[in-house]
Amino acid sequence: MWNSPAEFFAMGGYALYVWGSFGVCALVLLLEPLIARARFKTIMRRLKQEQLAKQFDREGSQ
Amino acid sequence: MNQKNNASFSNNRLVNWFSLSSPSTFYPVAGKLIPIFWTLTAVFGLAGLWVSFFVAPVDAVQGQGYRIIFIHVPVSWMSMFIYLVMAAWAGLGLVFNTRLSAMMAQALAPVGAWMAFLSLWTGALWGKPMWGAWWVWDARLTSELILLFLYLGFIALQASIDNRRRADKAGAILALVGVVNVPIIYFSVKWWNTLHQGASVSLTKAPAMAQTMLWGMLLMALCFWMYSIAVGLMRVRAIILEREAHTDWVRQLREVKS
Numbered sequence: 001m002w003n004s005p006a007e008f009f010a011m012g013g014y015a016l017y018v019w020g021s022f023g024v025c026a027l028v029l030l031l032e033p034l035i036a037r038a039r040f041k042t043i044m045r046r047l048k049q050e051q052l053a054k055q056f057d058r059e060g061s062q
Numbered sequence: 063m064n065q066k067n068n069a070s071f072s073n074n075r076l077v078n079w080f081s082l083s084s085p086s087t088f089y090p091v092a093g094k095l096i097p098i099f100w101t102l103t104a105v106f107g108l109a110g111l112w113v114s115f116f117v118a119p120v121d122a123v124q125g126q127g128y129r130i131i132f133i134h135v136p137v138s139w140m141s142m143f144i145y146l147v148m149a150a151w152a153g154l155g156l157v158f159n160t161r162l163s164a165m166m167a168q169a170l171a172p173v174g175a176w177m178a179f180l181s182l183w184t185g186a187l188w189g190k191p192m193w194g195a196w197w198v199w200d201a202r203l204t205s206e207l208i209l210l211f212l213y214l215g216f217i218a219l220q221a222s223i224d225n226r227r228r229a230d231k232a233g234a235i236l237a238l239v240g241v242v243n244v245p246i247i248y249f250s251v252k253w254w255n256t257l258h259q260g261a262s263v264s265l266t267k268a269p270a271m272a273q274t275m276l277w278g279m280l281l282m283a284l285c286f287w288m289y290s291i292a293v294g295l296m297r298v299r300a301i302i303l304e305r306e307a308h309t310d311w312v313r314q315l316r317e318v319k320s
Contacts, residue, residue: 008115011127012120012126014126016187017188018187024183024184028176028180032176033293033296036293036296036297036300039297040296040300043303047307051313
């Protein structure tokens, strides 16, 4: 179907539209999990800090 | 004690599905499921892209430009489907007051919003070369834009109310009222004379396209489906921890203690 890589990337003259669609889609599918992971890491850090604070508290009061 | 309760409540040997409605039971299960759904996303995605670019033939009318269909149609399907699932979770939470249901709805809203955005974005990039316009106020396009606003409204409403239970209730009502928009989007091309073309895939008629094009679309749809589950589970785990931060089971988690 494609005779050369250049022809593939040219997409029969529709390069801007086809790659603009697939590119932004790939970007979103990459970004969203990163945002979700950052949210998870934030709450995990907070929970660990609270745990530590409580531990110090207990050791301090003994 | 928990163990004993479960055993007497469920038929032994069978999995007790109801216990999964508890955040503490669901949290580790979700963690195990995430890599499975990422793997499926990659498998279906690679297969779908292969078919989209190297198997499906060039279109007689639209040339290579039609290949946008392989993401445009699946993301549009997902934007509507995720909305229905989100509204169902929100409704369950409203009726049964189960904590996890509201969290599920909250976790799905951003995924759906991104799908609606991608549907509009790819639609604009497809409309420009084929119709000569990035955007027209046509029934299909307008109702899809309303869907995006419903998602954003749901997210904003939940974020603006401090009381968690009230936020969940308000969000659920908004989500349920918004369901009426989904059939409007779906049937808009039938009910109104739209610039947007009719359904590409129909359950009642033989598909009006090459078999390979159909396969490409279905594989990509499966890819987006698995992706939505994977990222939804990732987000729901964060939400569970945020909302249950004060509970004992969260404090006892091995990840938290180490």
